[in-house]
Amino acid sequence: MKTVAEFEIKYCQFLDAEGNLSAGAPALAADTGELLKMYRFMTLVRTFDAKAINLQRTGKLGTYASCLGHEAAHVGVAAAMQPDDVLAPVYREFGSQIWRGVKMSSILLYWGGDERGSDFTAARQDFAWCVPIASQMLHGAGVAMAMKIKGEKRCSVTYIGDGGTSEGAFYEGINVAGARALPAVFVIVNNRWAISVPIESQTATKTLAQKAIAAGIPGIQVDGNDVIAVRHTVAEALARARDGGGPTLIEALTYRLSDHTTADDASRYRDPDEVKEAWTKEPLLRLRSYLTRLRVWDNASEEALKAECAREVEAAVDEYLSAPKPSTDEMFDHLFARPPQSLLQQRELARHYAGNHNTEAGNRDTTEVGH
Ligand SMILES: Cc1ncc(C[n+]2csc(CCOP(=O)(O)OP(=O)(O)O)c2C)c(N)n1
Ligand SMILES: [Mg+2]
Numbered sequence: 201m202k203t204v205a206e207f208e209i210k211y212c213q214f215l216d217a218e219g220n221l222s223a224g225a226p227a228l229a230a231d232t233g234e235l236l237k238m239y240r241f242m243t244l245v246r247t248f249d250a251k252a253i254n255l256q257r258t259g260k261l262g263t264y265a266s267c268l269g270h271e272a273a274h275v276g277v278a279a280a281m282q283p284d285d286v287l288a289p290v291y292r293e294f295g296s297q298i299w300r301g302v303k304m305s306s307i308l309l310y311w312g313g314d315e316r317g318s319d320f321t322a323a324r325q326d327f328a329w330c331v332p333i334a335s336q337m338l339h340g341a342g343v344a345m346a347m348k349i350k351g352e353k354r355c356s357v358t359y360i361g362d363g364g365t366s367e368g369a370f371y372e373g374i375n376v377a378g379a380r381a382l383p384a385v386f387v388i389v390n391n392r393w394a395i396s397v398p399i400e401s402q403t404a405t406k407t408l409a410q411k412a413i414a415a416g417i418p419g420i421q422v423d424g425n426d427v428i429a430v431r432h433t434v435a436e437a438l439a440r441a442r443d444g445g446g447p448t449l450i451e452a453l454t455y456r457l458s459d460h461t462t463a464d465d466a467s468r469y470r471d472p473d474e475v476k477e478a479w480t481k482e483p484l485l486r487l488r489s490y491l492t493r494l495r496v497w498d499n500a501s502e503e504a505l506k507a508e509c510a511r512e513v514e515a516a517v518d519e520y521l522s523a524p525k526p527s528t529d530e531m532f533d534h535l536f537a538r539p540p541q542s543l544l545q546q547r548e549l550a551r552h553y554a555g556n557h558n559t560e561a562g563n564r565d566t567t568e569v570g571h
Contacts (some may be wrong), residue, residue: 209409212433213423217481219489226432232496233559235426238279238427239487242271245295246484247509248304249458251517255308256462260521262313265292266458269425272483273389273452275299276430280438281357286347287326288340288358288367290333296359300326304516304524314526315534334364337373343446344377344384355383355441357434363394364410374415374449381446384438386465388449389424391456396469412449424452425483457482526556 214225221229223392228234255261267274274295281287287296294307301312301322310329311315318328330336340358347354365388377384388408390398392399405411412419430452437448455478459466466475491497528550532543539547 207413209407209421210421211421212429213426214428215426215486215490217486219486219493221490222450225428227496229428232494235491236496238275239491241275241299242484243505244509244512245271245298246512251513253462261308262311263461263463264311264500265461267292267294269388269455269457269482270391271295272427273424273430273454276427277357277387277434280431280434284354286343286356287355288336289327289329290336290359290361291329291331293359295441296471302451304513308516308520315530316526334360334367334369337369340384341377341382345380345383347383353442355385355438357385357387360386360388361394362388362390362399362408363397363402365411366402373554374412374417376417377447378417384447385434385441386449388451389454390451391454393456394462395464409449409451417447417449419449421451424454425481427483427487
């Protein structure tokens with residue numbers, strides 16, 4: 201017997217839970233302008249997230265998947281991307297989308313049940329949300345294939361959850377990306393839970409990053425609560441992909457501090473001590489400690505930022521709530537070039553029942569639907 205192949209999985213962290221910087225950190229760790237920008241977005245996303253949950257609780261938003269605790273992973277990934285790269289998200293990567301210019305009012309519109317929310321004004325080539333688990337892996341790989349065929353210097357970045365890595369489409373996506381050396385980066389957000397299924401029941405592998413080995417591509421683990429490490433790792437992977445070096449699978453280790461969605465109650469299956477422990481490692485705290493140590497942040501700047509974020513979110517909420525309701529025709533008009541007779545009849549019926557409802561503005565009242 202001889203060894204025919206050997207593999208290893210590296211782990212990257214620069215900023216620990218207390219905000220201490222390790223040796224060998226990249227130049228980004230000294231770039232206070234960029235660090236402050238990322239901290240600002242992370243705070244904005246957290247403010248937005250809390251507001252979205254309140255909107256759902258008061259019947260003004262549909263089911264919403266909180267991104268609490270994922271801010272560093274989401275902002276770090278987006279900050280490493282070029283504007284003309286293409287993002288294929290799942291359903292909770294709002295931090296990446298907001299960084300890339302997607303309006304918070306669009307996000308609310310979509311999760312309020314209005315498809316017009318996915319007609320982004322910025323990042324127009326990015327994909328909208330993808331609820332069928334892992335199907336976005338094929339979109340991400342397909343887009344990267346198109347970029348390669350066209351000889352473009354662009355990349356796709358595709359998200360997937362820890363639970364999603366058990367799906368066939370996950371393997372199909374990384375496999376074709378490896379086989380064709382596609383300019384694609386896949387980011388697993390390992391938040392340790394897939395609704396009520398813990399990572400320990402999800403897989404026997406020690407890391408999710410090692411799933412890359414089966415696809416013949418590099419796999420790396422990163423502290424997903426360390427925005428410096430996430431941005432650095434993704435930037436390296438994107439640079440390699442852009443240079444023709446092929447795809448990378450990155451596993452970002454974080455924790456879902458919230459329920460799965462507003463339709464879930466995680467206290468029914470999760471040990472509260474685990475959640476308490478996870479709060480000590482959350483991403484904003486450590487970046488704030490680090491910025492404070494660098495003497496570029498203090499309590500006054502924190503208060504000012506929180507007030508500014510609250511104002512920005514309120515403006516987005518106003519825009520969302522005052523958006524004219526879509527007409528019932530919207531349900532029928534975008535699927536077929538020539539809708540079949542049965543759908544045309546249903547469209548008429550919907551018009552009839554909607555009455556003058558179709559022209560009313562605002563007054564959103566949504567019904568909870570799980571997914
Ligand atoms: C194909 C498919 N199967 C099942 C579901 C139901 N479902 C929605 S979210 C989810 C768990 C996903 O967990 P994970 O991939 O870890 O992502 P997270 O929600 O933690 O971000 C499941 C099973 C679905 N949406 N699509
Ligand atoms: Mg998960």
